Amino acid sequence: MKGNLKTALRGKLTxxxxxxxxxxxxVIGTIAVIRIPxxxxxxxxxxAEALLQQKNIKSVWRQSSPIYGDYRLRKLQxxxxxxxxxxxxxxxxxxxxxxxxxxxxxxxLAFERIRIAELVEDNDVVVNMFAGVGCYSIVIAKYSKxxxxxxxxxxxxxxxxxxxxxxxxxxxxxxxxxxxxxNKIAKETLRGKADRVLMPLPQKAYDYLDYALLAVKPQxxxxxxxxxxxxxxxxxxxxxxxxxxxxKLTKQKxxxxxxxxxxxxxxxxxxxxxxxxxxxxG
Numbered sequence: 399m400k401g402n403l404k405t406a407l408r409g410k411l412t413x414x415x416x417x418x419x420x421x422x423x424x425v426i427g428t429i430a431v432i433r434i435p436x437x438x439x440x441x442x443x444x445x446a447e448a449l450l451q452q453k454n455i456k457s458v459w460r461q462s463s464p465i466y467g468d469y470r471l472r473k474l475q476x477x478x479x480x481x482x483x484x485x486x487x488x489x490x491x492x493x494x495x496x497x498x499x500x501x502x503x504x505x506x507l508a509f510e511r512i513r514i515a516e517l518v519e520d521n522d523v524v525v526n527m528f529a530g531v532g533c534y535s536i537v538i539a540k541y542s543k544x545x546x547x548x549x550x551x552x553x554x555x556x557x558x559x560x561x562x563x564x565x566x567x568x569x570x571x572x573x574x575x576x577x578x579x580x581n582k583i584a585k586e587t588l589r590g591k592a593d594r595v596l597m598p599l600p601q602k603a604y605d606y607l608d609y610a611l612l613a614v615k616p617q618x619x620x621x622x623x624x625x626x627x628x629x630x631x632x633x634x635x636x637x638x639x640x641x642x643x644x645x646k647l648t649k650q651k652x653x654x655x656x657x658x659x660x661x662x663x664x665x666x667x668x669x670x671x672x673x674x675x676x677x678x679x680g
Contacts, residue, residue: 403432406448411441419445424505427485428456429498431474446478456480459498469553470502470530470599486566489533490515492540493566496531500555503531507598510662510673511537514622517675518542518594525592525613526550527580527606528599532560532573539569548592550576550583584609593619600626600671607646611678618680625672626665636661639672653679 404421411419418438424431430449434442439460446458457480463473474483483499489508496503511534518524520543526535529549538544547569551557557577564573576583584595584606592613597603603623610621623643629635636659647654655677662671 403445403449406451407445410444410448415441423449425455426496426498426503426505427487428454428480429483429485430455430458431461431498432458432477433461442477450479457482457485459483465502469500469556470601471500474499490537490540492533492536493563494531494533494536495559495562495566497555497559501531501553501559502556503533506663507533510598512541514538514596515541517620518544521545522593523591523615524548524594524596525584525588525610526596526598527584527610527613528597528602529560529575530556530598532563532575534596534598535560535573536563536567536569539572540567544572544594547573548576548588549573550578550580552577552579581606581609584613588613590615595619595621597621597623600624604642604646607643608650611650611652614678616680618678621676621678623674623676624662625674627670627672628668629670630668635670636672639674643674643676647676655679 402421403423404416404419418435420433442460449455449458458477459474460477461472462475465472484497487494490512515538518538522544524544524547526549529535529551532549535547535549538547557575560575564570589612595610595613597610625639627635627639640656640659657677658675660673662673665671
């Protein structure tokens with residue numbers, strides 16, 4: 399997320415029209431992804447042209463749907479600039495090639511990716527259950543001495559780009575791409591192998607938590623669990639996610655601690671993305 403879209407449009411739209419425009423937008427490589435409410439769609443080209451004045455932006459796409467489905471896609475409509483949906487995004491010294499129409503990618507998780515990477519201990523075996531194009535895995539490979547990082551995704555396009563990104567970042571032999579359902583792979587192939595399991599898919603993490611536990615080594619390890627949480631003004635969204643996780647783990651008779659949790663970002667009115675770091679004790 400770079401800049402304030404309303405600032406870039408000052409003088410090009412009326413104050414009333416500006417009130418309807420979302421101020422934030424995503425920059426992925428050379429592509430800007432904007433959200434425009436239906437009543438402002440007629441201003442799409444004006445908005446896009448303002449963004450194209452930035453030297454790093456070559457193409458502007460409009461997000462026309464929420465994220466949906468097992469592949470975590472969102473419908474995008476090309477607005478202006480180069481009609482290309484493939485770009486290379488740079489983050490923390492890593493390169494991520496991605497097709498924004500076919501793969502999930504959020505630049506807003508950059509801090510969380512480096513936070514996790516800095517927690518990984520020497521010789522850790524890491525299982526990334528929802529790897530996408532490999533962002534968490536590749537950042538971990540660069541900033542830690544993890545021995546193996548297994549990167550799973552069900553989207554074949556994401557796995558294809560993940561393989562390219564492993565080559566781009568010279569991670570062959572450390573990051574291992576795996577295409578398929580994370581629950582099946584965790585249960586049948588990676589059972590008991592992980593020192594650390596990542597679950598960066600809030601929509602499914604709760605339902606897949608049992609499989610993450612199966613992947614953790616018998617002597618224990620860590621699970622980085624992500625959640626979407628609705629919270630009223632008087633409620634604490636972090637505490638709500640902690641209670642939700644703790645209740646499930648207690649029912650499973652798991653010995654655990656929750657040493658750290660935080661709000662990753664706000665995703666809408668009273669909606670938050672939360673991370674809970676779970677220490678599974680052996």
